[in-house]
Amino acid sequence: MSALSPFPDSERAPRLVSGLGTVGRFVLVTAMTFLGLLTITFFIGRIVPIDPVVAVVGDRASQEVYDATFRQMGLDKPLITQFALYVRDVLTGNFGMSLSTGRPVVEDLVRFFPATFEMATFGIVIGVVLGVPMGVIAAAKAGSWIDQLIRVLGLLGYAVPAFWMGLVGLAVFYAGLGWVAGPGRLDIFYDGLVPTVTGILTLDALLAGDMQIFLNALSHLILPSSILGFFSLAYIARMTRSFMLDQLDQEFVTTARVKGVSERAVIWKHAFYPIRVQLVTVIGLSYAVLLEGSVMIEIVFSWPGIGNYLTTALLTADMNAVLGATILIGTVFIVINRTSDVLYRILDPRSR
Amino acid sequence: MTEPLLQLRNLRVTFPGPRGPVQVVHGVSFDLGRERLGIVGESGSGKSLTGRSLLRLLKHPAKVETDRLIFDGIDLNALSEKQMRNIRGARISMVMQDPKFSLNPVMTIGTQIAEALRVHENLPRTEVKTRVRAMLDQVRIDDPDRVMKLYPHEVSGGMGQRVMIAMMLIPQPDVLIADEPTSALDVSVQAQVLDLIDTMIVGNGMALILISHDLELVARYCDRVLVMHRGRVVEELEAGQLHAATHPYTKGLLAAVPRMDETRKVLPVMDRDMEYDQ
Numbered sequence: 001m002s003a004l005s006p007f008p009d010s011e012r013a014p015r016l017v018s019g020l021g022t023v024g025r026f027v028l029v030t031a032m033t034f035l036g037l038l039t040i041t042f043f044i045g046r047i048v049p050i051d052p053v054v055a056v057v058g059d060r061a062s063q064e065v066y067d068a069t070f071r072q073m074g075l076d077k078p079l080i081t082q083f084a085l086y087v088r089d090v091l092t093g094n095f096g097m098s099l100s101t102g103r104p105v106v107e108d109l110v111r112f113f114p115a116t117f118e119m120a121t122f123g124i125v126i127g128v129v130l131g132v133p134m135g136v137i138a139a140a141k142a143g144s145w146i147d148q149l150i151r152v153l154g155l156l157g158y159a160v161p162a163f164w165m166g167l168v169g170l171a172v173f174y175a176g177l178g179w180v181a182g183p184g185r186l187d188i189f190y191d192g193l194v195p196t197v198t199g200i201l202t203l204d205a206l207l208a209g210d211m212q213i214f215l216n217a218l219s220h221l222i223l224p225s226s227i228l229g230f231f232s233l234a235y236i237a238r239m240t241r242s243f244m245l246d247q248l249d250q251e252f253v254t255t256a257r258v259k260g261v262s263e264r265a266v267i268w269k270h271a272f273y274p275i276r277v278q279l280v281t282v283i284g285l286s287y288a289v290l291l292e293g294s295v296m297i298e299i300v301f302s303w304p305g306i307g308n309y310l311t312t313a314l315l316t317a318d319m320n321a322v323l324g325a326t327i328l329i330g331t332v333f334i335v336i337n338r339t340s341d342v343l344y345r346i347l348d349p350r351s352r
Numbered sequence: 353m354t355e356p357l358l359q360l361r362n363l364r365v366t367f368p369g370p371r372g373p374v375q376v377v378h379g380v381s382f383d384l385g386r387e388r389l390g391i392v393g394e395s396g397s398g399k400s401l402t403g404r405s406l407l408r409l410l411k412h413p414a415k416v417e418t419d420r421l422i423f424d425g426i427d428l429n430a431l432s433e434k435q436m437r438n439i440r441g442a443r444i445s446m447v448m449q450d451p452k453f454s455l456n457p458v459m460t461i462g463t464q465i466a467e468a469l470r471v472h473e474n475l476p477r478t479e480v481k482t483r484v485r486a487m488l489d490q491v492r493i494d495d496p497d498r499v500m501k502l503y504p505h506e507v508s509g510g511m512g513q514r515v516m517i518a519m520m521l522i523p524q525p526d527v528l529i530a531d532e533p534t535s536a537l538d539v540s541v542q543a544q545v546l547d548l549i550d551t552m553i554v555g556n557g558m559a560l561i562l563i564s565h566d567l568e569l570v571a572r573y574c575d576r577v578l579v580m581h582r583g584r585v586v587e588e589l590e591a592g593q594l595h596a597a598t599h600p601y602t603k604g605l606l607a608a609v610p611r612m613d614e615t616r617k618v619l620p621v622m623d624r625d626m627e628y629d630q
């Protein structure tokens with residue numbers, strides 16, 4: 001019977017995909033995205049340096065060294081084989097050596113990324129905790145002075161360059177008022193006193209039970225992460241405000257008022273509740289941007305983070321380091337993107 | 353005659369426009385007893401604004417003024433926003449046009465209905481649940497326990513509107529405003545929903561304001577009909593007396609209703625820009 005079916009194959013194909021189930025599809029999409037990332041970095045690695053061997057050995061190397069490296073890099077093999085080797089290297093964490101630090105790139109990433117992660121996480125928490133309520137209030141009181149104030153703050157977040165804010169922040173709160181510590185992650189005499197577990201200094205200090213170091217790390221962290229927080233706050237507040245204005249216009253919000261629900265519950269329970277879904281995406285995006293490492297802030301604050309590392313690598317044409325950092329940042333983007341996808345499904349009953 | 357349940361005098365609604373304020377409701381007045389009052393008129397005649405003004409729902413930039421808005425001896429204009437919330441839902445309620453938009457999409461049906469009750473009465477959870485179940489039963493929803501757990505997108509339009517009715521009637525209000533409660537629904541369920549509203553209103557001795565652009569429908573479900581045109585009430589009639597309408601606009605509306613026993617090629621078209629005198 002089935003052989004007589006007019007569309008024997010086209011019927012089977014979608015069933016195969018849907019047969020994978022939600023989890024299977026999720027894994028498949030994630031894997032494909034990651035493969036896409038590797039394809040791009042692979043071609044950048046092969047195309048951008050006119051000669052990848054020279055990028056590694058330098059232009060003064062002898063012909064023998066050049067040839068040896070050429071073969072060692074597998075450049076004599078077909079492109080597809082090269083790509084397969086590349087994927088294997090990446091998956092086993094082998095990004096090669098960094099020319100500028102002389103260490104394996106993986107070790108560098110493990111050392112630099114937690115610094116960025118710590119600052120970005122603090123920053124996004126500040127951005128969400130302040131930005132979301134600000135956006136909600138601005139929308140609920142659209143046109144009022146508080147709305148205007150929030151709009152001006154938002155504009156500042158767009159108009160003021162990060163390095164300027166970093167410098168002014170240092171001048172005022174560190175040099176002037178002495179409220180916070182200066183550049184770097186820790187005062188010099190505390191350096192290396194707590195064992196590195198996570199690489200997140202505040203957390204490591206807590207794990208070691210050393211309050212003094214914890215507070216010192218915090219006092220170094222607070223200014224740069226507040227500045228990052230301010231930038232994401234500006235974006236999050238603006239988006240929250242526009243989502244909320246949209247919701248407050250909806251008929252079901254009027255329904256809530258008709259029922260006699262208090263204005264506060266109308267705003268938070270009825271109008272805000274549904275936009276959590278959209279906010280997840282906005283917050284995820286801001287967090288990803290912060291995790292990429294704000295180069296300006298990291299430079300101004302001598303913060304040994306991934307932005308700083310990547311910039312140095314670019315300036316010294318340290319290709320392995322550039323690609324390693326790019327893959328790391330790309331992976332962070334994928335992880336955040338996929339996580340907000342999952343949260344989306346959990347939070348929105350319509351997408352279940 | 354005793355004091356009417358609701359008295360509205362000289363309602364005016366104004367919006368700011370690009371060339372100064374634009375008045376869209378020009379002095380609407382009526383009394384409402386425990387009866388079924390219909391408001392008909394074409395799109396934009398100010399029916400919805402009138403309905404919403406009774407609940408004081410219109411917000412900035414709308415400017416709403418009345419000479420008198422008395423409900424059950426309470427001067428609604430004199431109430432604070434907080435006091436007004438005790439009227440909304442509990443005493444005067446409203447069913448809106450399209451359940452697709454008027455129900456909260458991310459709250460279960462049970463929670464939404466329960467909220468309407470909880471806002472006004474402090475009841476133990478089990479009792480709230482019992483009342484919600486009984487209410488769903490009254491609006492003829494089978495298997496209330498299952499429906500309570502559903503989200504609005506999981507039910508049909510007709511069922512959504514019955515949920516809406518249940519939600520609006522659960523605190524046992526005195527007045528229900530139904531603003532085109534069936535125009536977004538499938539023709540096949542329109543009569544069911546209207547019959548349901550009718551049964552509930554009559555059964556509970558409530559007052560109904562039924563807003564529609566369908567003169568015939570309003571005549572069928574109401575005792576009295578107000579005809580609105582361009583922000584004014586141009587005629588007020590007993591439902592059985594439509595043929596006795598004297599106002600040219602009402603006559604025009606009546607003439608536009610097609611009949612079973614007639615043959616005519618072209619239905620007359622209303623002249624929307626025509627100015628009728630009061």
Ligand SMILES: Nc1ncnc2c1ncn2[C@@H]1O[C@H](COP(=O)(O)OP(=O)(O)OP(=O)(O)O)[C@@H](O)[C@H]1O
Nearest residue numbers: 367376393394395396397398399400401402414565
């Ligand atoms: N927010 C607003 N801003 C400006 N004008 C408005 C606003 N809301 C309503 N109006 C105007 O007020 C008039 C009456 O609106 P209303 O909603 O009461 O009409 P209606 O009789 O309910 O019509 P419909 O049958 O289409 O629902 C319309 O002409 C409309 O243009």
Ligand SMILES: [Mg+2]
Nearest residue numbers: 399400401531
């Ligand atoms: Mg209307």
